[in-house]
Amino acid sequence: MGRHAVLSASSSHRWTKCTPAARLELEFDDNESSAAAEGTAAHALAEHKLRKALKMRSKKPISPFDCDEMDEYTDAYVDFVLEQLDLAKQSCSDPLVLIEQHLDFSKYVPDGFGTGDCILISDKTLHIIDLKYGMGILVNAEHNSQMMLYSLGALEIYDSLYDINEVSMTVFQPRRDNVSTWTIPVDDLRDWAENELKLKAELAFKGEGEYCPGEWCTFCRAAVKCRARAEEKLKLAQSEFRLPPLLSDGEIEDVLGKLNDITKWANDLLAYATDAALNHGKQWSGYKIVAGRSVRKFKDEDAVAEAAKANGYKDIYRQSLITLTEFEKLMGKAKFNEVLGDLVYKPPGKPTLVPVSDKRPAINVANATNDFNEIMEDE
Structure with a gap:
């Protein structure tokens, strides 16, 4: 198990806004959630596929999260990286591809290091590509401190070998259909690092500064207390x-x-x-732990089937189609569209109130409500 940086790039969204948070978080256990474990598995699979696509040796990882959906989304990530590599080759004869690259940005952040998913380096541009497998929060590349730190780390190694003028940062978030790219001149990035990042990192490393609650509290381990x-x-x-x-x-x-x-x-x-x-044996005054509602389940489905059949009950199975995604995987997208395309439709989603910053277009409220209600009544 590798060591963790106190001021990690992935938590920089918090400690650049609330500098005492990083030290406070160390007092709490870092229990990996199921979503985080799934993300780790997706990254491992994506790394393997990308290495194979680039003719590198790699052994396919196996995890309990393996499924058609993860297979499809990691394929999309690899396709995107290869597209960006082809674009880089148009202006540079020998672009460099780095996968899961260790990056050191301790010049600006005490003991600062991290790992970049994929980095493409050509004569003028350094392109950081970060796979975000989560779907809960839409991630934007613009002024994304995690990717800016990775960029600084990559520049420390490769700026002297390539004539890099600008850095592009892309968040590839396939489960949200989100591909967000932001480009910044190298001089502007270094100006931010020297005049803003350094001071905040020094305060954060010491656990000093003012607490500042905000949306960045979402994944802070100390947030609850x-x-x-x-x-x-x-x-x-x-x-x-x-x-x-x-x-x-x-x-x-x-x-x-x-x-x-x-x-x-x-x-x-x-x-x-x-x-x-x-x-942990904590007793909260006025509260108690009770058993929640549960649903009955069979202990052994094979034994249930045998017992039912032995007693004359034959009609005990239900037949259903495989899912739309499984059909598409089975046939391939082109054949799927040819054979089943006319039989597929996408019902309207439930009308939802969101901030205007959301990328989805606004809908006609009266029509959307009627369409959704009709679908619900038909089901």
Whole structure:
């Protein structure tokens, strides 16, 4: 198991905004979530496929998360990298491809290092490509501190070998149909590193500075017990949580912008308190642990089938089609479109209120509501 940086690139979104957070997080266990484990498996598979595509030796990893969906999304990642490599070859005869490259950016961040998924280096451009397998949060490449740190680390190694003028950073997030690219001149990147990053990194490494709650608290391990965050959420609840008809439009809009974080904080707090009571003997005054609702299950399906048949019950199986994705994988996309294309449709999704920053186009509210209600009534 490799060591972890106190100021990691992946957590820089937090410690550049709230500098004491990095040291505070060290007091909490880093328990890998199922989503994080799935992401790790996807990265390993994507790395293997990319190495094979580039004629490098690689052994295919095996994980409990292997499925058609992961296979499809990692294929898309490899296709994207190869497309970018072909583009680089148009202006550079010998572009360099680095996969899972160790990067050191300790010139700006104390003990700072990380690993870049894929780096393409040509005469004028350094291109960082980062696979994001998660689907919960849309990740934007613009001013993305993780990718900026990786870029600084890559420049430390290769800027003297190539005449690099600019850095492109791409977030490839296939489960959200999100490919976000941002380009910055090397001089501007280094200016940010010298005049903004260095100071924040020094404060963060010492655990100093002011606590500053915000959307960056989402994955902070210390968030559930952070007093600054709790005070902010409780203050909002006390001053603004009146019944909707008693709020002005402006107050409702203000609360809408904070709902996700408040809900996340409340759920985190409940999960933390439940874990403490269940696994660490904590007794919360006025609360108790009870058994939740459960659903009956068969112990052994083969034994159930045998017992049912022995007693004369024959009609015990259900037949169903394989999924649309499995059909597409079975036939190939071209044959799938030829044979089944006319039999596929995409029903309208449930109308959802989102911030205007969301990339999806606005819909006709009356038509969308009617279409969705008709679908629900038909099901």
